[in-house]
Amino acid sequence: MNEMTPPLGLRAKRQEDQRRRILDAAIACFARGGFHATGMQAICAEAGMSPGGLYRYFPSKEAIIEAIVERDRADIAPQLLPLLEVDDVVGALIATARAFMTGNLMPESLVIFPELNAEVVRNPSVRAISERLEDEARDILVRVLERGMSLGQIDPALDALDAVRLLMAMTDGVLMRLLIEPGAKLDGLMPMYERAIRAFLAPQPLRAAQTEARP
Amino acid sequence: MNEMTPPLGLRAKRQEDQRRRILDAAIACFARGGFHATGMQAICAEAGMSPGGLYRYFPSKEAIIEAIVERDRADIAPQLLPLLEVDDVVGALIATARAFMTGNLMPESLVIFPELNAEVVRNPSVRAISERLEDEARDILVRVLERGMSLGQIDPALDALDAVRLLMAMTDGVLMRLLIEPGAKLDGLMPMYERAIRAFLAPQPLRAAQTEARP
Secondary structure, eight states, X not given: OOOOOOOHHHHHHHHHXXXXXXXXXXXXXXXXXXXXXXXXXXXXXXXXXXXXXHHHHOSSHHHHHHHHHHHHHHTHHHHHGGGGGOSSHHHHXXXXXXXXXXXXXXXXXXXXXXXXXXXXXXXXXXXXXXXXXXXXXXXXXXXXXXXXXXXXXXXXXXXXXXXXXXXXXXXXXXXXXHHHOTTOOHXXXXXXXXXXXXXXXXXXXXXXHHHHHOO | OOOOOOOHHHHHHHHHHHHHHHHHHHHHHHHHHOTTTOOHHHHHHHHTOOHHHHHHHOSSHHHHHHHHHHHHHHTHHHHHGGGGGOSSXXXXXXXXXXXXXXXXXXXXXXXXXXXXXXXXXXXXXXXXXXXHHHHHHHHHHHHHHHHHHXXXXXXXXXXXXXXXXXXXXHXXXXXXXXXXOTTOOHHHHHHHHHHHHHHHHSOOHHHHHHHHHOO
């Protein structure tokens, strides 16, 4: 490490690369052995770094888990923002969900999905990170649904916040199902997911017509 | 313990009670500290048993986790069987899902739900138990949906097996959402869940009519 001090931008870039390298190594270790059975030693070996190098970035395994949740959830909001400007709100929601699920289907990070959720439930600092980022994603989705309502594409009688919660539950549930059940495949589940979401969000002309028809 | 040997039925009953006591104690410990951070010592203390007493029933923590998954999943099929004889298939499906979710809302066992899923994903012997019991539940649900189709209550164009997978995904997803998001409540989510399931399963008279209307 006897080199010249690189300019600030390059140093930041290198630090970012090192952080990513450590997180990717940690995910690979966690996927094999689980969070609690994995030691910092194993993460160092996987990342090809010395303990000193690793501890400069992350003081503990808990800090690594927090950073994984942060990175995992921070990805979501930027994927959702374009939904605020599309013409076909429901179609774009489904396309985004498909992209989200496909992106989460990398075997390594998918395998740690239930354990990340377990950490969110149990570990207060992981929970705080997850809640902050989930709040952000949920707020965007509520605005997306409200926009769909004003465009006449989504039933305005729906409670937008609880409807968003159901959409998030369905998406998480489908990911979980792909993990738990060997026979379940995205190609088979996706048409079901799309049908359920379209039917759930659709304005209800029939019911409205029936109500109007009554004296 | 200087008593007469009890008759066989009573001994089996006592063994069953002891097993249940250990599993309940283990769930309480796991809910506080997670599977991997919990030792057999802590489970003994929670159950008020000696290590010798506990090891007579379960040789390892892994055996306890397997037994918890077995008990948790074995509960499901008996709750589903009555669905094969109801008049209102969709209404009964939703009522059963509500009972299932309410039964799983005991704070202690709900908290370990994501970690049980993580074990199913990672641990082959836990996975084998879960798969056997899930196959059983899924087979019943497929028959329930097929019956609803033959009664004209469910769209016969649906693939019954993938539709069941979506229903299971939605149910797991709602449970997970209640865990992860403090603001999410069963009372708010249940009407959404019911609407989504009814809309998803409904026969599609409009689409059929449109198709027929075409020359």
